[in-house]
Amino acid sequence: MDLPINSANPSLIHIDLNSCFATVMQQAHIQLRGKPLVIAAYATPNGCILSPSIEAKKLGIKTGMRVREAKEIYPDVIVRQSDTNLICDASCKFIKICEDYSPDVTPKSIDEVVMDFSQVKNYWKKSLTEIGLEIKKRFHQEIGEWIFCNVGISTNRMLAKLASSLHKPDGLDVINHKNIHQVYSSINLTDFPGINTRYQIRLNTAGIFTPLDFLSARDDFLKKIVFKSIVGHYWYLRLRGYEVDDFESTRKSFGQEYSLGEKTSDTEKLAKLIMMLTEKMGRRLRASGQTAQGIHLGLLYDDWTFWHRGKKFSESLYTTVELFQKIMFIFSLQPGKKIVRKIMVSCFNFIPVDSQTLSLFEDSVEKKRKVSAAVDKINDRYGEYVVSPALMIESKKVILDRIAFGNRK
Amino acid sequence: MIEKVFEKVSIVSSYNQEKDSFAIYKIGWRKREYFIKQMAYHHKVRQGRNLFHIFHVTDGNLDFRINFDTENLKWILEEVSDGSAD
Numbered sequence: 001m002d003l004p005i006n007s008a009n010p011s012l013i014h015i016d017l018n019s020c021f022a023t024v025m026q027q028a029h030i031q032l033r034g035k036p037l038v039i040a041a042y043a044t045p046n047g048c049i050l051s052p053s054i055e056a057k058k059l060g061i062k063t064g065m066r067v068r069e070a071k072e073i074y075p076d077v078i079v080r081q082s083d084t085n086l087i088c089d090a091s092c093k094f095i096k097i098c099e100d101y102s103p104d105v106t107p108k109s110i111d112e113v114v115m116d117f118s119q120v121k122n123y124w125k126k127s128l129t130e131i132g133l134e135i136k137k138r139f140h141q142e143i144g145e146w147i148f149c150n151v152g153i154s155t156n157r158m159l160a161k162l163a164s165s166l167h168k169p170d171g172l173d174v175i176n177h178k179n180i181h182q183v184y185s186s187i188n189l190t191d192f193p194g195i196n197t198r199y200q201i202r203l204n205t206a207g208i209f210t211p212l213d214f215l216s217a218r219d220d221f222l223k224k225i226v227f228k229s230i231v232g233h234y235w236y237l238r239l240r241g242y243e244v245d246d247f248e249s250t251r252k253s254f255g256q257e258y259s260l261g262e263k264t265s266d267t268e269k270l271a272k273l274i275m276m277l278t279e280k281m282g283r284r285l286r287a288s289g290q291t292a293q294g295i296h297l298g299l300l301y302d303d304w305t306f307w308h309r310g311k312k313f314s315e316s317l318y319t320t321v322e323l324f325q326k327i328m329f330i331f332s333l334q335p336g337k338k339i340v341r342k343i344m345v346s347c348f349n350f351i352p353v354d355s356q357t358l359s360l361f362e363d364s365v366e367k368k369r370k371v372s373a374a375v376d377k378i379n380d381r382y383g384e385y386v387v388s389p390a391l392m393i394e395s396k397k398v399i400l401d402r403i404a405f406g407n408r409k
Numbered sequence: 410m411i412e413k414v415f416e417k418v419s420i421v422s423s424y425n426q427e428k429d430s431f432a433i434y435k436i437g438w439r440k441r442e443y444f445i446k447q448m449a450y451h452h453k454v455r456q457g458r459n460l461f462h463i464f465h466v467t468d469g470n471l472d473f474r475i476n477f478d479t480e481n482l483k484w485i486l487e488e489v490s491d492g493s494a495d
Contacts (some may be wrong), residue, residue, distance in 0.1 A: 028450040028465035029472040043495070076494045080411070084462070089452035095445025144450060383457035 004157045004235040006241030007177040011101075011118040013128055013162035014152040015135065017094060020111030021051035021082050024090045027144035037078045040067050044185075050082060054148075054169050091335075093143045101131055114157055116246075128153045134170050155241040161193045179240065185212035199256045202226060215239050254284045255296075255346030256391070263302050265339045266333075274331065275324055275391040282320040285347060286376055289354070290346035293315035295323065297330040300342035308344070309333055316351050319372040320389060323347060411490040414438075418475065418486040433466050436473060438486055443468045471474075 017023065021039040026032045036056040040047035045068040052061040052070070056077060061070045070077050091110045098105045101124070104116035117128060124131060132151035139147045151172040152164025166183070175183050184333040189200045189211060206226045208214050214235075222232030222353075234244045256277040264270065274297075285292055293316050298308035309330050317323050327345055353369075375387045385392065419437030424430070431451075436443040449472070451466040458463040474488040 028474075029468040029490060030447060030449050031470075031472045031490060035492065056427065078492070078494045085454045086452060234420070379457070381458050383459070386457065 003236070003240055003242075005177040007182055008158075008241075009121075010128055010153045010155050010174060010176055011121065012114065012157060012160040012243075013115040013132055013135075013243075014154075014157065014164045015094075015098065015113050015115070015132075016089075016150045016152075016161075016164045017111035018148045018150060019051050019054050019057065020090075021087055022053035022056070023146055023148060024144075025080055025083065025085055025367060026053060027090070027146040028086055032078060032080075033146055035078055036061065036072050036074050036076070037080065038067065039082045040079055041081070043067065043079045043081055045071075090143055090147070094139065094149075096128070097135060097138050097142060101135065114160065129172065136170075136172070156238060156243040157236045157245040158193055159241055162187075162191065165191065165193075171186055173243075180241065181212065184215055187211055187215065194403055202327050211239075251288070252350075253296075253346045253348040254288075254292075255344065256281045257298075257342065257344040259342045260380070261338060263339050263341045265337050267337075270331070270340060270343070271328065273343055273393055274345065275320075275389055277343060278324045278327055279320045279385075279388060279392065281345055281347060282318075282323050282372075283376055283379075285323075285350075286318065286373060288350075290350040290352055291318040292323070292350055293317065294327045294347060294349035296331060296344075296346045296348065297327050298342075298344035299334070300344075301342050302339035302341050305338070307334055310348075310366055312349055316371050317347065318353070322369075324389075410495055411488060412488045413488050416486050418484050420475070420484045422487060433475070436466075436468075436475070437489050443471065443473070445473075483491065 006190075018289075022037050025039060026037065034052075035053070036059055037053040038049045038056055038061060039051045040049050042048075045066065047067045049061065049063055049065045049070060050150050051063060056070070056074070059074050059077075061073055061077065067079055068312055074133075087110060091107075093106060094111070095107055095113060098115055099111050102115040102117050104119060106114045106116075108114055127205060132153060136151065139149055148170040150164040150168055152160045152162065152166070152175070153173070154160040154163050154175040159175045162183075163175045164171070166173040166187075189195050189198060189203055189208070192211065192214075195203075203209075203226060205215065205258065206217075206221075208217055208226070217226070217236075218237045219233060223230065224232070226232055227235065237244050245311060258273055258277055260273070275330065293314075294310060294312045295311035295317070296308065298306065300306050311326070311330055313326060317326060378387050379385065414419045416438065419435075420433060421435035422431065422433045425432075432444045433448060435445065445466045446469045448466050452463050454461045454463055460479045462479065464471065464477070466473050466475065470491065472490045473486060475485075476485045476487050478485065487491060
């Protein structure tokens, strides 16, 4: 028997700040308001666009384009680099306002949160639509009058996100059992969060061409024929408004990457950059109270070929020096010496610091770790890289802080 | 156009205890005075234990980014922009 559409009252709100990086920049810089603006990783022609303003989007400029491409579309487009502190402050204010309404607020990225009201259903004597409108108003009052957001309300995370994307910018939509068919008849398959063009092809091959076809597909058909895994069953539930995405994933790795302004094959120069990346990665690892047993290094060469190697070690790595030595060991395994344009380092296989067996033969390990933790504390108090490895002396501010796309932890 | 400046500036500001609000009225920079019409955004930045207040203000023609260093009580004009493409 087919599962009916979930007729429970919606208990989730998904909020998405519109063109976050660009609108926050326009909030802070009044002269930029109402103008086509792009926030790029670098303001150079090859810089990648992180966020176009609503005005730039209307001209056809999209996230991921190069600055050069945006200028081809609109030569007078304003290009700015992102202001990490400014964005983080706006994001903190945004999350803080949301936390006034629900104890269960999950930031999905710097500009997206999911608020779960299932535990406080009867606390607010108002509907989720009223709460959504109130939050929008508070964003204007407390963050800035140029800050707009989309609010989506539904019974599961996927539908709440879909609802938030129906009327951009500054929309508020509810998807429930009463209007779900109507919503599905007005969108495409790729409008579903998580369905990209490849999945669309897979669905089309199975005879599913519209969201309504997708909804009417049987559980077994999705599971055994279309997705050939449990994923098909999850989609069967999601499409009917049942929650399957309410889980917290654990962090499996810490990584840093850097695109070289000046490409080089010089080992000494590359080692300096690797040390900087390792220090940043090591600080995050130590702050999490863990050590790593695995190291991964990826190098993108100037000829666009990619070499990478991951390795697990018997000892657990904690200090920047320990991590750096292993990365340089992997670095030495490269088959040839080529010009490097991008470096990626990451560590994985974590073990909590306090659950480790100390070595019988190496008595200085504990001491080194304490020194490393003390250096981190000094840097926390007096500023980044106040105390740093000698290799970093000449290259302290080369690697900028960036805001990652995707989940925040 | 955006110009990175990083110069000390004179500031006239006020704090209103009743409204619990702070406002910047005037910036004195390179022997000229700029009368501030609106504060667009204010946020704080920590570098180690040092706390900086960053103010984004406008006089209607130019946007100013001003940094107030709470350690030495100095005001630094960090950047000026007119909102046009570079």
